Amino acid sequence: MSIPLHLALEVDAPSTATDIAALERAVAAAERAGVAFVTIDDHPGSPSIEAGVRASYLARRTTRIGLAPTLHVAATEPFHLATQLASLDHATLGRAAWVVGAARGAEALATVGRAPLGPEAVRRETADVIDVARRLWDSWEDDAVIRDVATGRFLDRDRVHHVGFEGATFSVIGPLITPRPPQGQVVVIGSDALGVTGRLDIALVGGDTVDDIGRRAVRARRHGAALAFAELTGLDDLELRLERLAGVVDGVRLHLPDLELVDRIPPALALAPAGATLRETLGLPRPANRYALARTA
Template structure:
């Protein structure tokens, strides 16, 4: 089965984004991704959490400009608010202008890779810092949680350290679904690797590096008359400018190579409804995003092994 998702890029209009997400949800798409074109992506996803009921919400949150503890907390809270539909597109802006906002300078390639890897690792550790049964709500003793099931993560990286634990219980999915480009060089830490041109080779490499799922990123402009032009400058996505039938052929060709496709419509008001009509299906019941994607709920790294303490 090839999963279809929608990438919502470059729209500063919250109402337009909400309308687009509703179209994608009603069409049965697996999830939507957001960038920071207008409202900060995590805030936008939180706004949409209670305005949706089935579709996964995947904001782009940045490892290089966001405090890791806050990032992990924001995503865990989103997973609770959506009852298990949260995902995270790992962002890593490294330009002088982006990093100047927090008083940093651009990182070298190896330092950038280590920072991204460390942030993903500490987020995953923090999501596990509460065991699933840590909250006991014992009225008789007045105990809300079992402190022995809430853990410090004691993480030390090259540029930051985090003691933990998280300030929220473990997310409903156990681990929020983590997506990121294969170019980040942290594929082993992802749930879904996003690949662009040269799909076959990159998908094979991502699987070899440990990615459970691989999705292709595709810029899409539906043009049945040959009169529209896509002016986007993305350099790391496949591109389809043409008919619905042509896109169907492209997706059929990718089906044996990737597990899903993120479709990035050029115009939310024109292309997204066309994509929904052509490729949407009957929306299924409300489920966690992991269930939709066929990803297992991970075991907690801190869960006590009977008679043996913690691993």
């Protein structure tokens, strides 16, 4: 029986944090099972390989599955964060996503020489970083690269834009140093507890019961998230749990106690064949470029 839900899988584990071969095996198994995308957690200050680097390694070693590293807003310079994710989208030909991380403790922020942040400060910074990343991804219009041999022009400078962003703790002039991502906008994923649900493409919601999850999913969509994914742990009674969640959420993110269990995910649980990009797989439209819209208004 096919369950009408998208499947995602968290592949962070002690083995995959430092053993890139173990990570590659786990993601390959997830791809065979029809998982829509994998998320890769990150732990600033730990000896693990940074999640964005691990995702980049997997970019050309996978063909269909989406790759979603966690990048922490307060521990990553916003311009570089947006560039790293745009580059990942180019490397994967449109399969990149971003799990918004909000680490704010002393150990995590010591990696970049910052003091710990309070809850409201990190919520404000999270909102600012998402906003500037989205502007930077739009800073090149889709037809900015013209490659006009006759005139020797590579770019149409009127289609590359300064974003001029002023946040609470940083400013970014832009534009980005890479052309617009293939998806237009990288898929943005985050917990509904971050306080920035309206800025997310996918809100991750938890709960002890289907009713709890359902209430949070309804609230996330009402606040602006396009999709809501439930957080689930383990494979026990997975098909039954998915049946109960069908129509309540759009997908689930699985957390497995042992990534050797990835091979036990039934391929029949995949919602549909993959699209050309992660957005197509998830049924998300490719956003119009804000600067192109303003220029032609």
